[in-house]
Amino acid sequence: MKRLEELNYYELLNLDESADLGDIHQAYLIAVSTYSRDSLASHSILSEEEKTNMLKRIEAAYTTLIDKNKRLFYDKEVLKIEVDENLRNRNISETPGKFIQHNGYGFQSKRDITDESDRGERNTFKHTESIIFGGAHLKNIREMKGITIDEIAQKTRIRASYLKALEEENFGQLPAEVFSKGFLKAYAKYLGLDPDVVIRNYKFKEK
Amino acid sequence: MSNMDKPLIPDYPRKQIWAVGGGKGGTGKTVVSASIGILLAKAGNRVIIIDADLGGANLHTCLGIRHPSTTIADFLLKKVTSLDELLLETPIKNLRLISGANDFLTIANIPFAQKQKLIRYIRNLNSDYVILDLGAGTSFNVLDLFLISDSNILVVMPEPTSVENAYRFIKCAILRRLNNALNNSKFQDIFRLATEARGNESVKTLYDLLERVKHIDSSVAVDLEKKINTFSPKLIVNQVRENDNISLGSSIKDITKKYLGVELDYSGYIPYDEKVSESIKRFKPLVTEYPNCSASLCMNLTMKRLLDGSKLSGGQEEVEENRNEEA
Numbered sequence: 146m147k148r149l150e151e152l153n154y155y156e157l158l159n160l161d162e163s164a165d166l167g168d169i170h171q172a173y174l175i176a177v178s179t180y181s182r183d184s185l186a187s188h189s190i191l192s193e194e195e196k197t198n199m200l201k202r203i204e205a206a207y208t209t210l211i212d213k214n215k216r217l218f219y220d221k222e223v224l225k226i227e228v229d230e231n232l233r234n235r236n237i238s239e240t241p242g243k244f245i246q247h248n249g250y251g252f253q254s255k256r257d258i259t260d261e262s263d264r265g266e267r268n269t270f271k272h273t274e275s276i277i278f279g280g281a282h283l284k285n286i287r288e289m290k291g292i293t294i295d296e297i298a299q300k301t302r303i304r305a306s307y308l309k310a311l312e313e314e315n316f317g318q319l320p321a322e323v324f325s326k327g328f329l330k331a332y333a334k335y336l337g338l339d340p341d342v343v344i345r346n347y348k349f350k351e352k
Numbered sequence: 353m354s355n356m357d358k359p360l361i362p363d364y365p366r367k368q369i370w371a372v373g374g375g376k377g378g379t380g381k382t383v384v385s386a387s388i389g390i391l392l393a394k395a396g397n398r399v400i401i402i403d404a405d406l407g408g409a410n411l412h413t414c415l416g417i418r419h420p421s422t423t424i425a426d427f428l429l430k431k432v433t434s435l436d437e438l439l440l441e442t443p444i445k446n447l448r449l450i451s452g453a454n455d456f457l458t459i460a461n462i463p464f465a466q467k468q469k470l471i472r473y474i475r476n477l478n479s480d481y482v483i484l485d486l487g488a489g490t491s492f493n494v495l496d497l498f499l500i501s502d503s504n505i506l507v508v509m510p511e512p513t514s515v516e517n518a519y520r521f522i523k524c525a526i527l528r529r530l531n532n533a534l535n536n537s538k539f540q541d542i543f544r545l546a547t548e549a550r551g552n553e554s555v556k557t558l559y560d561l562l563e564r565v566k567h568i569d570s571s572v573a574v575d576l577e578k579k580i581n582t583f584s585p586k587l588i589v590n591q592v593r594e595n596d597n598i599s600l601g602s603s604i605k606d607i608t609k610k611y612l613g614v615e616l617d618y619s620g621y622i623p624y625d626e627k628v629s630e631s632i633k634r635f636k637p638l639v640t641e642y643p644n645c646s647a648s649l650c651m652n653l654t655m656k657r658l659l660d661g662s663k664l665s666g667g668q669e670e671v672e673e674n675r676n677e678e679a
Contacts, residue, residue: 146577146613148559159606179603186603189516190611292594337595 154206375517377488385485409452420451558613
């Protein structure tokens with residue numbers, strides 16, 4: 146058993162040392178949602194301070210592991226582990242495919258989430274794997290879950306045209322960013338996503 | 353010391369005891385227990401399911417038995433001499449029930465000796481599986497029944513109260529497990545500190561507890577650490593609704609590991625389903641009445657994970673190998 150302070154970057158994110166970039170993104174998103182301010186999982190057991198500290202460490206772990214050189218340095222100098230070059234090469238070559246696959250258009254099929262035969266822990270999080278929650282990605286998640294825009298509009302009382310504009314990143318049709326952010330939050334919440342993570346990763350362009 | 357090295361179940365016939373607990377009431381422990389029992393029985397196992405929710409029994413209703421003729425109270429009041437006499441046939445082949453209904457007033461607080469006797473008889477039951485449907489709370493009776501089991505299942509639902517009680521339950525269970533393993537008054541003070549720890553007190557985590565014990569006797573600390581490492585409850589997130597965060601199970605697993613020092617095995621989630629309450633109102637078991645509703649289907653998948661628990665690590669290695677070949 147390890148003391149909390151002794152956990153290394155991999156242990157913090159529940160990764161093993163051969164984790165590739167996709168694994169790291171996914172682990173990061175789950176970790177952020179675990180320790181976010183209104184997280185259900187941590188509300189009773191951790192103080193605000195403990196959560197803030199953990200989030201800082203998660204951020205540090207993530208920014209190191211996601212950067213090839215920083216990660217190499219960390220592995221070599223801090224953890225003193227032998228770096229398997231083959232493993233690293235594999236990570237790099239796999240990465241582009243992974244990003245494209247989960248960044249909006251490449252979701253293999255609707256069955257990813259809805260397929261009952263595969264509701265394992267690993268599979269249910271497919272939709273959080275991408276780091277950028279762009280409009281297209283959000284739309285994909287919504288469609289995979291079989292939720293219509295009108296349904297969200299009804300439940301959140303946000304005009305359907307605004308929700309559509311958010312998905313299409315059509316900023317001209319959206320009100321001021323501060324309002325749009327509120328819409329996006331409600332939309333994300335309705336989809337079962339962590340609103341804070343979505344907000345942080347959705348790029349509102351200047352009008 | 354020698355006590356700790358003895359196996360938990362010495363000479364009794366080999367069977368699996370699974371306990372379903374989780375702290376808060378109303379999370380669906382009983383429906384989950386009934387479903388697990390039925391699915392195991394349908395797979396051809398001999399299953400005995402025990403309503404161990406002493407004082408709040410209702411498992412018989414989930415199995416379609418309205419008025420159980422015998423109950424566990426008959427055993428505790430010595431009207432019968434063995435648990436075998438309490439076995440009730442259920443509508444499902446291979447599945448028998450020991451009901452907890454019609455309990456007398458003080459049944460929830462059975463004394464130590466009676467509890468020991470009950471545990472001994474449970475271990476002696478002749479069956480492939482024994483499922484214990486536990487009550488709410490973290491009383492020693494609940495914890496001890498939870499801890500005698502081969503498989504400890506926690507049912508949590510996505511609500512703050514349930515999540516909060518689940519952590520409390522895990523913490524109480526591991527402390528009780530360590531305390532049971534170690535009947536030595538030398539360490540009682542440390543355990544008391546650990547149980548009462550709030551805020552910034554010194555024995556906040558199991559790690560602190562081990563450190564303290566190590567100062568007194570390091571070999572005891574090693575044994576206790578083994579006890580912690582071999583305790584791996586299975587987590588089921590129940591009644592998940594459309595817009596709940598589905599990574600809750602993973603988050604609870606992460607926090608439990610980091611802050612409580614206990615490694616959970618996240619076994620799956622079961623969606624909220626109107627069919628559950630419909631089946632209860634009809635006095636019919638969910639998984640036989642609505643075998644294809646989303647809750648039943650997910651129950652099946654969760655079952656698979658519970659059964660594969662031990663094999664799972666082997667399976668993952670295979671996947672790893674395949675990936676290496678591709679590269």
